[in-house]
Amino acid sequence: MTSAPGRRSSTFTRLLRHGFTDPSAAERLLDGAGLTPVRNDPVLLDAFGATADPDLALRGLVRLLEAQDGATARQELLDTLIAAKPLRDRLLGVLGASEALADHLARHPGDWRALVTYEPRDLHPDVEEFERGLAGATDPVSLRVAYRRCLLSIAARDVCGTIGIAQTAAELADLATATLRAALALAGAAAPEDTALCRLAVIAMGKCGGHELNYVSDVDVIFVGEAADGADEDKALRAATRLASHMMRICSETTVEGSIWPVDANLRPEGRNGPLVRTLASHLAYYQRWAKTWEFQALLKARPVAGDRALGEEYVAALQPLVWGAAERENFVADVQKMRRRVVENIPAAEVDRQLKLGPGGLRDVEFAVQLLQLVHGRSDASLRSGTTLDALKALAAGGYVGRADAAQLDDAYRFLRSMEHRIQLHRLRRTHLVPEDEADLRRLGRSLGLRTDPVAALTREWKRHASVVRRLHEKLFYRPLLDAVAALAPGEARLSAAAARERLVALGYADPAAALRHLEALASGVTRKAAIQRTLLPVLLGWFADSADPDAGLLTFRKVSDALGKTPWYLRLLRDEGAAAENLARVLSAGRLAPDLLMRAPEAVALLGDGGGGLQPRSRAHLEQEILAAVRRADNAVQGVTAARGVRRRELFRTSAADIVGSYGTESQPAEADQGALVDLVGGAVSDLTAATLSGTLRAVVREGWGDTLPTRFAIIGMGRFGGHELGYGSDADVLFVHEPRDGVDEREAAEAAGKVVTEMRRLLQVPSADPPLLIDADLRPEGKSGPLVRTLKSYEAYYRRWALVWERHALLRAEHVAGDEDLGRRFTELIDPLRYPAAGLDEEAVREIRRLKARMESERLPRGADPKLHTKLGPGGLSDVEWTVQLLQLRHGAREPGLRTTRTRQALAAARAAGLISEEDASTLDEAWVLATRVRNAVMLVRGRAGDTFPTVPRELGAVGRYLGYGSGHAGDMLDAYRRTARRARSVVEELFYGAS
Template sequence: MGRRHGTEAARMAVPQGRRSSTFTRLLRHGFTDPSAAQRLLDSPEVAGVRADSVLLDALGGTADPDLALLGLVRLVEALPEEAEDGDEAGTRQALLDTLVTAKPLRDRLLGVLGASEALGDHLARHPQAWHALVTYEPADLHPTTPEFEQALAEGIWGGPGAGMPRPDALRVAYRRALLAIAARDVCGTTDVTQAAAELADLATATLRAALEIAAEEQPEDAAACRLAVIGMGKCGGRELNYVSDVDVIFVAESVDGVEEGKAVQAATRLAARLMRICSDVTIEGTIWPVDANLRPEGRNGPLVRTLSSHLAYYQRWAKTWEFQALLKARPVAGDGALGQAYVDALAPLVWQAAERDNFVPDVQQMRRRVVENIPVAEIDRELKLGPGGLRDVEFAVQMLQLVHGRTDESLRSGTTLDALAALAAGGYVGRSDAAALDEAYRFLRSMEHRIQLYRLRRTHLVPEDEPDLRRLGRSLHFRTEPVAELGTAWRRYAREVRRLHEKLFYRPLLDAVAQLEPGEARLSSKAAGQRLEALGYADPTGALRHLEALASGVSRKAAIQRTLLPVLLGWFADSADPDAGLLGFRKVSDALGKTPWYLRLLRDEGAAAENLARVLSAGRLAPDLLLRAPEAVALLGDPGGLRPRGREHLEQEVLAAVGRADGAEQAVAAARGVRRRELFRTAAADVI
């Protein structure tokens, strides 16, 4: 993928001799097989529009003009030539007329046909579905669950579903709704996060419809229990893919007059039927698998449990990763009150997970295991699980949420990018780092969406064949050299994700914060006073004044200080003079607090923060030197920063500093500055 490619026209095999003007135009518009395209344009189905330059321009703007033209011809062939039951809008000519005169339909329809072979197949089988793309009401631009529920209900219980088994009617209605989502996506009406939210809302509506069908088929079971469906994973977080297992957990309770055991059995039959409705493959295809393996005990445990049974499991047996999974839990179908009770009951346990022994190392090890289990032949193409992939962003964000979300409720979002924005706003992640992660995550998710949309298959592997890469690159607006440009962008974003993942995911400060008691993770005046006494500060009142000066206010500096101080207080307390350490930290912060790199260094480099705490608490020499040359704190975050410098190196540095001075007085000051920094380097190395 890294080899250089010429322009698309240069790569195509072009016959010798004089080309026809149409052939040349097809080449210029991005067709890779102009001869086949010419034959399709000559077919009688599109005879009325073959010469229309607007149509050719629109085809050339798609991800795959050849595929879009083939899909269009198949769609037209599937439509009747004459009106049936007086329905002129359902004829071939109606589509062609609208296609030529209505740019919105033209862009949506051809955009989908050029990006998705699977949706082209659906349109050929259900040609009247093109009407879903003709006009959009304002509410249709960003539909949510209620709009999708209404659309599915009309497809199942209304006219379109007449004479069709309910589950098949649901599958057809689902694809029609998916068609509209894809059209908005490929045309840029929605961005990748909006498309992911719409896909999750459509999944929610689909689960509700499937449960309604199951209840209609099994009325006695439906009457014997209360059943709630909890969305997990990307469905729960409202960030779903085009094709993905929809993760759920089932919770049930009995109704009056029904024994609990019988109610759970009835709920289990309903849940199993819901899963089959969504995952069965019929002549109308399938929707997606419903995966309930995130439930207690996984596939070895019962499919359905009562709320008390769930709670007992999580209180006694659950592993760290199970609490991480619950970050995204959201009631999506069935008994809403029961679903909310489930989320409310388990939320406190989720936000206590970071207090577990070895929490941070456990999560880090789990991420390493995921990478280690990727087949060697696939690791370089694995968009989701591989190094620099989507999971790197998600794991880093989730661990930061679990560590800091115990006391900061603003971080408790199930949506990755919303949580990342909250982490940045709270000072837990640098703004530039958050912006870089956000941009990279959006790009990688866009790649994932386009890869899956082509055949509506569950995959996270970047294709290897050049035609597939070309289509993928063009779908992401790389048009000059789509394969090469795509490869360059993908590698750049993957490198950035991996760098930031390692910076955030493995920084030692996280482990220190995770080991604090819940009330200590963020400082209030009362909590700080109590902790200062418990830690053995000689002057808690004076120390509290320092803390108030450091952490009060609404500035970003104060927010970051409030995050750092609980950990630093513990490190100061481990020294011979905690009060001196805190006083020194205040003085250094007063001197450097307005410089952008200082707090960023302490927050993002855990070793720097711990080293600073040790230095400030170890007598007066090193702190005094640091206060006279506060920029030397940067040495504490550099792995080689405290190594001694040789005489020759120091002589050259002093001479260079003196040479830059404007006069004798400044020259002396410059030489003394180098001396103070080197004395600090030596003293700090001795302490650390």
């Protein structure tokens, strides 16, 4: 007795190590008579430790041993348990996972022997084998016992990992099938006269029909009846109804052995208010005339399982055309989506976060998304017509309707969530889809899924991760913009048959439907995955192209882009899956020439159009400069370095132009940008930053090739005009000044020669002929203009400005800003010019008159001959020049005492003038509106024509495209021009007062 405490302490420690949460209780059970072999056998303790709940497994084993009929039977069980590992793993695995099956074994202590027979060759029983297992049942009670015995064998293989979740669910459906047949046989044996009168077919629906049943679930069925030869139909239907009702009671009623599962016939026509059994003709009449969308969705899983096999197959065959034509119903996709939302809304608030089946990110999200895609695309693709969720998902991926990676993630998440659901139900064999809250239940659940380290936390983490994946992909697939449009097409249109396509093209306004048909044929013919995805995309894209001034050009460019990227796996996947990507592309390709031309030079930029990760958000100057400088470092010479910089510029110009077009046109999911000024600022800032980064890269490439790491002189580039003001358009030149300062110990002549070579080489490299939009450097705003040196030292600038600076030069310096090169030198240059552009004494009257004369001369000399001044966005009345010179005059006069005016940006300076009371809010708003509109017209002209212009196009198609960009529908070009004239006229009135009338 004195050794007992030591022995007990050792056992306690071993039990704790093997996962027992109540080692003291386990010790007491193991100390009971006959369990010494269990306590002392490390193999058995390891087996307990491998179960979901060792404490539960031990209690179940003790109950099973106590239920054995005598010592011999108990010893046989123990001996077999110790000697046979397969039995040990199966039996203890079940006992550790299912209290309900432990209860069954305690009531039927000999049923443990059913687990001995299942060796590897017997791992996948079919319906016939289950029927043999149920064959001895002669009444509802014995049927329940036999059913639980079969269920025991499935659960044993499941918890041991011998079969996966899909096979488990399929076997449960097969067991349900065998049980329905046995129950129907019992009902028929009880009423042979009814059997003689009728033919009765039982159609499984839902998870049973889909071969994916749960451990505990309603088994949804529909009954079809016909009169036997010579029988009266009314009598036959009454007989069939009695048989069906009796069969349902046998399965559903509770006896001393509990129940099997409820048989639910509420999916039948008219639900519980309709007759339980109908003839095939009655079913067809109902579905053809009265059925709702959800009823066709339910029929997707219909499968004959019991009764008259031929009648069941006839029923399914007759209804298949209706099921696969359901997507053509009006508002089909919207109805299915609405039904899913209604299911979520009806979940009690306290249960939403615990719902595995119905909640957001739950099993229904997967099932509804898969079924919707099946019903939309399965009309013309029979490979999608599986009633099993995972098989259908695999087919959708194989056919190109779902991305392979998305399908793999959904498959993985669905398997995990179904495994959770199974193990939750298996514990007490109760119908539930709620994740438990009790920590012990969560621990058992986590361990049953193989999560042994901190199982509660690991289970929560994995569950939330999979639910998040499901929710994201459900939103992506279930609410995919293409689905509704594809469903709205007739099957012929969805397959792009020539006749349907031609008719649709003419109706949509394509000018050359014959050419468009050739493009469609080239894109969508064949049996490849690529062609299949194109057949899904094109019917919808055609409509989006048509919502533009030139749908033919949009389709042609789409074909070119698709040809260029045809072998790139992500391209069509992006358009199919990434929300607004396809619509964005359609808008961009049909809006004009600039963006498509840029895209054709770099087709991979299509990836920017996806809605994930802010693809159309312009990148910062620092980010761009970092990328370009890295590319220059990798290049072998200056030419390659500048080529790489131009490649980045090309891609980023596409990004900016696409963002501009999408923001202007809008999409179904993203309305047109309300603040047009924001789009102007976006374009101006992005193009200016890109130009600055390109110049930085070009400068680095030139210096690196000619001088290595260090140029003999410090060198900086100063942006002027629109460049310095962050207001560059797509086709603007880059106005600049070049400044240098010899390094210590470097001869001034050597420094000047080096600086001159840098400028010359930069201009040469940037002017090398290319298909890219040109980047022209204009240095004409330098001291002495074209006759002065291209580059000067800082001291030279200081001497010149101090002695010779003219009014126009001080005016031009208002927009000077360092953009590239030596930052310290750039900063000292701006400090040098600040007193010139913001003079402390303001401007005298002579200077004001000189500025007015300069403006008048510029407009008279530069306005193109024959141009309508009222529609010239730059030099016309109320145009850019009017607004900018008015704002800049305010800056010259008041900038010294109003810090807000010391900015190179027109709109910021105008806002500062309003805040300082130098201009009324109404006048400032008028000028701002005119400046934004004129800038947008210039941007639109470049986007539409692919070349810069300061006035509206004269070609009707181009004018219509500009109007579409500005928010005017087709046929409203006149309204657009009238609106521009009105805006410019109001702005000119303000300019007359502030600029020409200022004292």
